Amino acid sequence: MPSHAGIAVDGMILEAYPNAGSSNLEEAHIVRLTDTILTVLVACRGSNLFIERGKYKNHLRFRIDGVRCEVSVIPQEVLIYVKKRIQVMASLEAQEELRLPRAARMECVLLGNQIRLRIATLPTMWGEKLVLWVNEDGQSPIELHELNLENSDLETITRWLTDTYGIILVTGSRGSGRTTTLRAIANRATDAAKSVVILEPDFEDKVSKSTHLYLVYRTNLSVTTVLERVEAQSPDIVIIDSYWRPDEAVRIAATAKPNRLTFLTMTAGTPFAALNQLRDLGFDDQLVSNVVKGIICTRLVRKLCPNCKVTMDLRECPEEFEALRETCAEANYAMPEKLTCCFRVGCEYCLGTGFYGRTAFNDVLNLTSDILEDVLLGNARPEHPEQYLPYAAGSTLANGIRKISRGVTTASEVARALKRYN
Numbered sequence: 001m002p003s004h005a006g007i008a009v010d011g012m013i014l015e016a017y018p019n020a021g022s023s024n025l026e027e028a029h030i031v032r033l034t035d036t037i038l039t040v041l042v043a044c045r046g047s048n049l050f051i052e053r054g055k056y057k058n059h060l061r062f063r064i065d066g067v068r069c070e071v072s073v074i075p076q077e078v079l080i081y082v083k084k085r086i087q088v089m090a091s092l093e094a095q096e097e098l099r100l101p102r103a104a105r106m107e108c109v110l111l112g113n114q115i116r117l118r119i120a121t122l123p124t125m126w127g128e129k130l131v132l133w134v135n136e137d138g139q140s141p142i143e144l145h146e147l148n149l150e151n152s153d154l155e156t157i158t159r160w161l162t163d164t165y166g167i168i169l170v171t172g173s174r175g176s177g178r179t180t181t182l183r184a185i186a187n188r189a190t191d192a193a194k195s196v197v198i199l200e201p202d203f204e205d206k207v208s209k210s211t212h213l214y215l216v217y218r219t220n221l222s223v224t225t226v227l228e229r230v231e232a233q234s235p236d237i238v239i240i241d242s243y244w245r246p247d248e249a250v251r252i253a254a255t256a257k258p259n260r261l262t263f264l265t266m267t268a269g270t271p272f273a274a275l276n277q278l279r280d281l282g283f284d285d286q287l288v289s290n291v292v293k294g295i296i297c298t299r300l301v302r303k304l305c306p307n308c309k310v311t312m313d314l315r316e317c318p319e320e321f322e323a324l325r326e327t328c329a330e331a332n333y334a335m336p337e338k339l340t341c342c343f344r345v346g347c348e349y350c351l352g353t354g355f356y357g358r359t360a361f362n363d364v365l366n367l368t369s370d371i372l373e374d375v376l377l378g379n380a381r382p383e384h385p386e387q388y389l390p391y392a393a394g395s396t397l398a399n400g401i402r403k404i405s406r407g408v409t410t411a412s413e414v415a416r417a418l419k420r421y422n
């Protein structure tokens with residue numbers, strides 16, 4: 001066992017804690033170490049903490065800007081006590097023998113701010129795994145312009161909000177910014193004096209100006225049953241976030257009322273995949289063309305740290321050049337001859353990662369009759385849909401290349417985002 005311990009993110013030691021490695025695991029040591037870990041998590045802008053149990057090794061990890069990183073200098077034996085301490089703080093007594101997943105919430109003051117934490121445990125073969133989510137209190141509602149959408153995409157979404165009928169699909173995997181995008185849309189609609197109801201499975205701690213319903217989760221009612229009750233309130237916009245079963249999709253669409261716009265979330269990685277998923281769910285082509293007005297495909301990329309990024313020609317960094325060349329080749333997209341962009345370096349401000357925060361990298365697709373015809377006639381079904389549908393990959397990459405040339409993010413981040421979601 002090491003004679004000292006500390007907290008290091010990606011090898012950069014942030015806090016040293018001399019007593020944590022000693023064999024004398026006094027409660028006060030564990031309390032202080034746990035407080036230090038949570039403080040560093042918040043100071044690093046971490047959104048999650050993971051304590052994972054393995055056969056030979058336990059892991060403590062943070063998620064910062066959407067990427068998990070190892071926090072490595074905590075001795076194995078001590079980590080188990082840290083996990084127990086977090087459970088005690090959340091009044092979640094250690095009951096590993098029950099082997100049931102459990103969840104709790106707690107509040108604490110870290111770095112002078114009131115922080116709300118959500119904790120969930122999952123029994124595994126080697127012991128309980130713990131995940132912790134951080135939510136800072138006092139957040140203001142996210143606004144649509146803060147998503148850094150392209151101007152044309154912002155205009156499209158704003159135009160949709162004046163519509164009174166139809167379904168907008170919001171697709172993307174968990175953690176792709178789907179819920180944040182929906183909150184921003186809901187806030188814009190509420191500002192425009194629209195009545196908005198959000199149906200979601202659980203309290204996500206996201207600040208919004210609209211009415212939230214957690215009924216689905218609490219009462220185990222189906223989405224369609226809840227929708228019938230919601231109708232009595234005559235909302236202009238209903239947002240159904242993450243909680244509908246595949247067999248309910250067609251019924252949700254069928255109950256679309258002439259005076260209601262519905263936003264429906266899906267997990268497809270591209271607009272094209274979303275349309276095909278709808279077909280697989282039993283939507284016939286007529287229903288798709290009648291009710292689906294548009295698709296927003298959400299992705300997030302890490303932003304370059306403004307403190308340490310350097311400007312160079314793309315060819316000066318072979319790794320970045322190769323990342324963009326490969327992505328363009330896969331999408332059959334012409335790579336720009338010359339591209340001046342920024343590269344990451346790493347400094348104290350960004351914890352040596354070269355990135356600070358994330359930004360949206362979305363596809364916003366208005367389903368015009370031409371596009372629908374391509375999809376419905378089957379032209380978009382061949383192996384490389386992007387060759388048939390100019391919107392599928394080309395515009396996404398063009399959007400990514402604009403972000404690279406503006407020095408917002410790197411070529412490898414754009415490549416990573418597209419690989420992950422396509």
Ligand SMILES: [Zn+2]
Nearest residue numbers: 305308347350
């Ligand atoms: Zn930096």
